Each structure stands twice: as C-alpha cells, then as structure tokens.
C-alpha cells in the first residue's frame with residue numbers, strides 16, 4: 001500500500017491569552033471564529049442563545065457545561081447541521097451561517113460527533129477515503145456495496161499515514177463496525193483530519209473511551225493543535241479539560257456564562273452554580289468516570305442519523 005507523507009506538522013507556539021479578560025464575550029488576539037447573537041429555539045425552548053463568542057486561532061478551547069447546556073446545539077449551528085434562527089458566524093472573517101454543512105467543511109471546519117458516525121459496513125480505510133476532500137465520497141456513498149480498489153494512491157497513502165498515527169493501521173481492512181467505541185472515536189478524529197481542517201471541533205472525544213485510550217486521544221489533540229489546527233472541543237472530563245486547554249468556555253441553559261483559563265472558570269460562582277444546580281457536580285469527573293457514564297453511547301450499534309442527541313436523551317440512555 002502506498003504511503004504518502006502526511007506530516008505531523010511542525011509545532012506552532014501556543015497563543016498568549018494572558019491578556020484576555022476572563023469574561024463572556026472576551027476579545028481574543030487572533031480569533032478564527034466569531035459567533036454573534038447566535039440563537040436556536042426548538043418550539044418555545046431556546047437551546048442556544050450565544051451573544052458573542054470568539055475562538056482563538058491555534059489554541060485548544062474547551063466548551064464545557066452541564067447536560068443540556070446547548071454545547072452540541074452550538075456545534076451544530078457553527079457547522080451547519082442546524083440552521084440558526086438568527087445571528088452570525090464568521091470564520092476567518094467570512095460569514096458562514098448561510099452555508100450548508102458540506103460547504104462549511106470545505107471552508108476548513110470539520111467536526112466529530114458526540115455519538116460516533118463511523119459507517120460500520122465500510123472498512124476503516126474506506127471510512128477514511130470517504131472523508132478525503134473533493135474526492136469519491138459522494139460516489140462511494142451512492143454505490144453501497146461497491147468495493148474500494150485503492151485507485152487513488154495519494155489519498156490512500158494519506159489515509160494510511162493518519163491511521164498509523166492513530167494506531168489504527170492494522171485495522172485498515174476491517175469493517176468499522178468491529179472497532180471498539182474508543183477506536184471509533186480515534187477513527188472519527190483521523191477521518192476529520194483527512195480534510196486538513198483549519199478548525200477541528202470535537203464533541204466529547206473521550207466519551208466511552210477507556211483511560212489509556214483517553215490519554216492517547218488527549219495527546220493526539222495536543223499534536224493536532226501543535227501542527228497548526230485550531231481545536232474546539234466539548235468535554236465533561238475536567239481533568240482532561242485542565243490538561244490540554246488553553247481556554248475554557250462554559251455554557252448553561254444555552255448561554256455562555258463564563259470564559260477564562262481552566263483555573264478561572266473553575267472558580268467562577270456561576271459555573272459552580274450551573275453544575276451544582278444540575279444533576280452531577282462534575283469538577284472532579286475523571287476519565288474513568290466518563291468511561292462508565294458514556295459506555296452505552298460508545299458501544300451502542302451505529303448511532304442514529306440524529307447526531308444532535310439531546311442532553312435529556314443522553315440522560316435517559318445512561
């Protein structure tokens with residue numbers, strides 16, 4: 001199998017956010033993404049109502065908040081999987097809120113899903129090739145049962161390099177359905193990187209992942225950022241958030257209630273209240289706690305088309 005040179009790119013310096021105010025809506029030195037008055041309601045219920053939020057380029061930003069806070073909804077709005085009722089989203093200063101999800105992906109924002117979406121009846125490698133930009137994805141999707149024969153050496157090489165990097169190369173020819181929940185999370189991240197995004201958005205990358213694999217995923221996230229890709233990730237596991245985040249944004253009831261470093265946000269009374277008012281105070285959640293809590297979702301069969309599984313639904317599943 002042909003290998004190409006998908007590099008683990010050179011390290012970029014971590015951005016200096018020391019002068020950024022620890023307050024919702026704080027301006028950043030070099031925002032890659034800027035959300036303004038972004039709102040989404042389902043009937044009378046407002047799931048997301050973000051007044052103003054900037055995401056710093058080349059940083060790792062964690063989006064935290066209790067179940068049902070609106071984190072996934074905000075991801076869906078930014079990436080075009082839901083349409084906002086109102087508001088604006090600028091990516092590299094260009095409006096993207098009017099674009100479809102595939103157009104946003106082509107602009108350079110790629111996301112993963114809270115409930116993994118690996119195509120179980122395709123092989124791991126085929127899943128990767130499907131994500132290659134402007135390639136055979138749609139054709140492959142349309143032709144169920146069609147066997148990939150490896151015509152595109154460049155994409156195949158790139159895919160194999162990424163699988164190698166994510167310790168999945170030995171599974172390349174296995175059906176994705178045979179992967180464990182943790183391996184599917186790895187596949188999702190590797191697949192997202194096939195598109196060489198400028199911004200990668202990971203919705204609960206550690207959910208359902210055992211502690212060892214969890215550590216590996218955290219290292220991958222740091223590597224991805226060091227390689228120049230901006231990372232925005234949703235996570236409930238506070239030690240993980242603390243370990244890798246340059247900046248933390250906390251949502252509750254659809255609103256951004258706090259921003260700052262992990263330490264600043266962790267001491268914010270509004271944040272403590274939001275968590276203590278919810279089901280579980282999760283400041284002490286560990287990777288292993290996260291694993292048991294999310295086991296159901298990770299090990300369940302191919303998740304439903306509705307990736308926008310709600311907090312309430314998730315609580316019911318657990």
Ligand SMILES: Nc1ncnc2c1ncn2[C@@H]1O[C@H](COP(=O)(O)OP(=O)(O)OP(=O)(O)O)[C@@H](O)[C@H]1O
Nearest residue numbers: 042047067068069070071072073309310311312314
């Ligand atoms: N398609 C939908 N229809 C109706 N309500 C929805 C829909 N999507 C989300 N919601 C509701 O919006 C709220 C926010 O959901 P969202 O999934 O964004 O929360 P979250 O912060 O990602 O939670 P979790 O941490 O549990 O994943 C929840 O109360 C949820 O029930």
Ligand SMILES: [Mg+2]
Nearest residue numbers: 071072073114
């Ligand atoms: Mg969610």
